[in-house]
Amino acid sequence: MKILAIESSCDEFAAAIVEDGRFVLSEVVNSQIDIHKIYGGVVPEVAARSHLETALAVVDECLQGFAWDDIDAIAVTAHPGLIGSLMIGTLVARTLALLKKKPLYAVDHIEGHIYATFLADRADYLPDFSPHLFRSYEERSASDSLCDSIASLPPDSGLMTSQEMSRRHRERLQKTPQFPFLALVVSGGHTQIMLFRDHNDYEIIGKTRDDAVGEAFDKVAKILGLPYPGGPSIAKSAERGNSNAYNLPKPKVDGLDFSFSGLKTAVLRAVQREVGVDHTFPSASLSERLTASQRDNFAAVFQKTAVEILVDKIAEATRKYEAKSIVLAGGVAANQELRRALAEVFAVECSSEHPYEFLSIPPMQWCTDNAVMIGARAYFLTKENPPINPRELEIFPTK
Ligand code: KG4
Ligand code: ZN
Secondary structure: OEEEEEEOOOOEEEEEEEEOOOEEEEEEEEEOHHHHHOOOOOOHHHHHHHHHHHHHHHHHHHHOOOOHHHOOEEEEEEEOOOHHHHHHHHHHHHHHHHHHOOOEEEEEHHHHHHHHHHOOOOOOOOOOOOOOOOOOHHHHHHOOOHHHHHHOOOOOOOOOOHHHHHHHHHHHHHOOOOOOEEEEEEOOOOEEEEEEEEOOEEEEEEEEOOOOHHHHHHHHHHHHOOOOOHHHHHHHHHHHOOOOOOOOOOOOOOOOOEOOHHHHHHHHHHHHHHHOOOOOOOHHHHHHHOOHHHHHHHHHHHHHHHHHHHHHHHHHHHHHOOOOEEEEEOHHHHOHHHHHHHHHHHHHHHHOOOOOOEEEOOOHHHOOOOOHHHHHHHHHHHHHOOOEOOOOOOOOOOO
């Protein structure tokens, strides 16, 4: 089954064609990062206007090489997200569904992030993977045996031998997260742990009581004078910093809930102390007083603390709930330090008598917003749910 998926909930307008929830046949993402960088964050009205300008071009580009007869269904993100942004994507999807008489599925953005881990992962074994790689059927069948193309990579092409790559490739193609699984969702708007018993049976077992972790990355980046989006800029700055240079308190939150606003304030106070001003000093002017190495150290300390908070909670969740897989999802899943720390913790846990079969993290390009994950999620919705009437599709910005 081939699904045309559309994602527009924030500042990316993306379209993709995904087959059977696993294989990406085509993908186009238009990111507005360069526009929002100027303002230091996403401006909702600007995001919606930009979606309006690019939506049709993105969908058109995505469909190049495909006929409408190839498409079995259309899926679109309907919640949560910025209201104006959601309106543009859903309007495009509803119109196409009506005109082309295709079944329409409304997808939850957070569920989408999690289902990025159900996709066959090409980035791991094809170092030069690009979203356009499998644009058409012809190209896909030309390299249908991915193992062949892997085997033909030069032996010094990177990280692994071609044999090792094809072994990993086969494993990945066969494996998807096993139920029940625990998902740690870490994005700009959400931080939560979910227990999935089946595709349509899950509960949120812990969530942030204030800021999302991505939001904390973005806010701390502002304090440190690092560009938007804060996550990647902090990660880059942290590479040069000393993560033991300062001490930041970790919040004590009962159960599996999180809190990140205290950590952000702790960074603010520590920076004020470091540069010798009191708590009334405006945070917008603080970064001018920081040296490059102080800034890098704060980035490293903040990142380490945020990662520890996340890892501690998911580890606690695995002790409380029986799960076969652990899934990491959302924009902050692109953070290398978090990926490394989780791999370390769960490698240790897996070596003992542990029920987890594996830790699943999407490839980098499918951690942040994209339409591929919406197509993957929609495939599993089509199995158990009727399509939605395009005239009745509702959007829920905060649901
Ligand atoms: O999932 P996403 O693209 O959008 C939402 O649904 O929110 O996540 C965006 C968030 C931003 O807060 C961004 O700073 C963060 O993900 N992010 C990162 C990294 N890349 C993106 N945070 C930490 N490290 C990264 N490498
Ligand atoms: Zn997202």
